[in-house]
Each structure stands twice: as C-alpha cells, then as structure tokens.
Amino acid sequence: MNQQPGDRQGDRVVAAALEGDREAIDALWRLHRRWIAAVLLAHKPAMDDLDDLLQEVAMTMVAKIHTLREERNLRAWLRTVAVNVARASARSARSRPVTPSAELDSTPSPLRLHTGEMERDETTRIMELIAQLPENYREPLVLRALHGMRSRQIAEIMNIPEATVDTRVARARRMLLELSENGGATSAVDGAVSS
C-alpha cells in the first residue's frame, strides 16, 4: 500500500498522540469523530444519547490511547472502542426500568436542538429504517454514506474483506429500499445472512 504525504503527516499526529500530546489527541478526535458517530449510530441507532456515547469514546481515547501498539491500527482501535461503548449502552438500556411516559423527560434531544421538524421527521424515519437492518449491514452502509469511506478503509476498520464490504453495502441499500416501500417489512432483511 503506497503511503501518501497526508498519511505520513497523519502518522506523526498519531505518534504524538501516543506520547500524550494533548493537541495531537485533540486533532485526532476532530478528524475521526464524525465516523465514530456513524459507528455508534450503526450499533445503537437511538440518537438521544449519541452525544453521551461520543463523550465516553472521547474519554476512553484520552485515557487509553497510549495502549495502542501500532499507529496504523488507530481506526480499528477507535472502532472497537465505539462498538464496545454502544453495546454496553444498549445492554444498560435493556436492563433499565421502562419509563411509562417519555414525555416526563422534558430535556430536548440533541437532534431537536439542531434541526427543523421536517428534517427531523426524515432523519427519524430513516434512522428507524436503518435500525431494522441486520447489524453487520448497518455499519458499512453508514460509513459509506456518511463519511464517504472507500471500501478499503471500511474493510480495514471492520477487519473484513473489501468484497464483503461492497456486498453488504449493496444489500443494505436494497433492504432499505424495500423497507421504505413496504412500510418496514422486507424479505431481504429476513433472508440476510452474514456474508
């Protein structure tokens, strides 16, 4: 794999971050936070606590980045941290008592602070559709759609072959279309296998 000048610069930032350089850690976080949000959304599509989960990933990054052994594994490491945070949050949500009325928690969700009603409706609808996709199809799809990541990058992060990424993205798009057309039911989702 040929290394581009930008990659070398990125490597230096990662190396500085591993040494505890606060500015480098800050720069790394800013560089990666959007796709980390995408990973969190893929594994826990509820948007209400996304900022809390991001905080947790950020804090883990600051506290543990020195444990990263190879600079080139940064993305995969951050992805693992994000997946663990999302899954722990999902587990915790399952074990928490259900609030009878969500209206009791009157604090607006972050999404409500940022968007208008129509945009919110579209986002909510699409996030609900994404939530119905099998988990291993969601992540490559959102990484491709949100961050425009290439198959190679997604494959590296998820530690799966590039061809698998392409297949999952294509199938996820087909499933989303069917879900959208059929009001939430699709044969493609039912028939999805771990490919």
Add this chain to the structure above:
Amino acid sequence: MNSTEQDMLLSDLLDGETIEREWAQWSAAAETDPALWRRLAEAQRDELALVRSLNRASSIADAVEVSSQSDVEIITTSTEFGARRSVWSWTGWAMAATLMLVAAVWKLQIPPANNTNTSQPIVNTAGIASAPEDYFKQYLETGKRDGTVIGELPARIVLEARPAENGIGYDVTFLRQIQERTRVPDLYQVVGEDDRGRAQLVSYEPPAGNPM
C-alpha cells in the same frame, strides 16, 4: 444481469466510483428494461436522503471535544448538556410514577428501632472530626437503624470527568443514589395544570396489595 449483479452495479453507480464499463453495462441493461433508469433515479434520491439524515444525526459529534481552552480540560462543549440530561434521565425515571410525596408538613416520624444516641459525630482517635465519607457512613448506619434509610444503590451516575490538574488520574463528579423511606398520610398524583400553571393534584390510592 441477475438482481444481485444489478444491486452491486447500482451500488457502484451510487458511490460514484464507477468507470465507463459500469455505465455501459447499466445503459445496455436499461435498453431492454427502461425501468432501470427510474430505479437509478430513485436510488440516487434515496441515497441523498440517507446521506442528509446521517449527516444531521452525526452532526452532534462536532460539538464533542476532547479538549477546550486549557490543556487539562477534556470536558466538551456539550458535556454540560449531557450531564444535565443524565440528571434529567435519572430524575425522570424517579418521577415516572408521577407521584408527589407530600411529606414536608405531614411527615410522620418512624420511631427509631432503638434508643442509641447517634447524634454524636464520628471522631478519629485524635479527637478530630473525620472525613466526609465517615459522616456519610454514619448517616447510612443511623438511617438504617431508625428505618429511614434502606441503603445506597451500587451504581454511581457519572456526570463529568476531567483529568486532574496535577496530571495524575481524573476528577469525577457523580451522583450517589440513596434509597430512603418515609411515611406519609396521603399520596397525590399530578393530573395536569390549572390556568395559572399550578399542578393539579388528586388523591392517589394504589391498588390493594400492590406496593407500587
């Protein structure tokens, strides 16, 4: 071209990573099935909506920082919001039953189980009052003895964490959850607000045999 190949080709077209060959393939297929052009157009529309929605949802990330003005601070611009929401989630859960305990005036004292005088502060062997944690333990023990404290829940809710100023460890702000018990003459349920925005209360009677 079967449907799987069509999906793959369409996905490539949506990614914009295609070369002439893919476009030629799609065009050739669309010559015999013009509906493919419609499918492509709809897929592009859906993809745009997907990208737009994900961008909106993930834009929250732009407000989350690992550092702000100072080197030591890792609390983000939205931490205050996150913390406030954590508190709200907690209080929201606690308020889920929408029951108001009218205890301020009517609170009935539960007689202590014994007459141990527990009003004495804990002192260490040097005769100096101990750390806050000792007073806290005293409160728990005293409360358990007289029946007003059930105990402390093991989970602590973290509101904020930041690296310590001396660079060693983290300063963490958290909530401790204490279960207390009291006895009141009546329970009231909030059923709405009057014209002046004051809470409307009605007497609440839990179903017989159910401790709520």
